Amino acid sequence: MTIARFKDLCLDATDAVTLGGFWARLLDGDVADAGEDDTRVDPRSARSDAESIWVNKVPEPRLGKTRVHLDLRLADADPAALLAAGARLVREPAGEATWWVLVDPEGNEFCAFPAREGTAPGPFELVVDSADPVAQATWWAGVVGGTVEDEPNHAWITGATGFPWDYWVFVGVPEPKTVKNRLHWDVDLADPEPTALVDAGATLLREPHAQARWWVLADPEGNEFCAFPPRPIG
Numbered sequence: 001m002t003i004a005r006f007k008d009l010c011l012d013a014t015d016a017v018t019l020g021g022f023w024a025r026l027l028d029g030d031v032a033d034a035g036e037d038d039t040r041v042d043p044r045s046a047r048s049d050a051e052s053i054w055v056n057k058v059p060e061p062r063l064g065k066t067r068v069h070l071d072l073r074l075a076d077a078d079p080a081a082l083l084a085a086g087a088r089l090v091r092e093p094a095g096e097a098t099w100w101v102l103v104d105p106e107g108n109e110f111c112a113f114p115a116r117e118g119t120a121p122g123p124f125e126l127v128v129d130s131a132d133p134v135a136q137a138t139w140w141a142g143v144v145g146g147t148v149e150d151e152p153n154h155a156w157i158t159g160a161t162g163f164p165w166d167y168w169v170f171v172g173v174p175e176p177k178t179v180k181n182r183l184h185w186d187v188d189l190a191d192p193e194p195t196a197l198v199d200a201g202a203t204l205l206r207e208p209h210a211q212a213r214w215w216v217l218a219d220p221e222g223n224e225f226c227a228f229p230p231r232p233i234g
Helices: 016-026 081-084 131-144 195-200
Strands: 004-013 029-035 038-043 051-059 068-073 087-089 100-103 107-115 122-130 147-151 156-159 168-170 183-191 203-206 215-218 224-228
Touching: 004 107, 004 131, 016 029, 016 038, 016 081, 016 183, 029 195, 038 087, 068 183, 068 224, 100 224, 131 147, 131 156, 131 195
Parallel strands: 004 051, 068 107, 122 168, 183 224
Antiparallel strands: 004 183, 029 038, 038 051, 068 122, 087 100, 100 107, 147 156, 156 168, 203 215, 215 224
16 A cells, blocks of 8 residues: 555746646646636646646745756657747757757746657656655655666656656756755645655655645655645545
């Protein structure tokens, strides 16, 4: 039995309406009003509600490199449609890096890979910068299940409970985490309290309160995530 189940993604924004609209265009999704100036992007082709992205208005601007990002598979030979939707190109493919690096209207990086026969366009990987990719992948597989594989400087999980994309990738980088991640993931707990998560090595950052019924924690490398109590049955 796993400790938790992957739930969804949350993206900080200074303008959640504009940023939500951008990601809805990229993901062929619908934008929902989530209240208090927040929005939610629901892809029309979603295989599960875990593919929703909650776009939350925050007062602080984006600082530093994006350490968590999505990789997208293109429907076309180049990212022209992404640029037309409002993305900005940062880097063209070069050498072994066969993908484009782009940023959304608030500077959050994401990667776009060429179309490939037999694969659907859209998100296929969640990528996390890491000091120790194998340790991070192994830790998260212990939380949400799945199989860990690795190659030099990166590791990935397949088959994690509730995870809607093909791969959850952890990539080795030299720089440490210094600021709050603008993109984070949520999990649904198997138990009413996050005791098993803390026992496994997570750090509790905030208890639930009247306006937020979830716990905020950090994994062993300091990546923030939210943990929700089990969903009621029926």
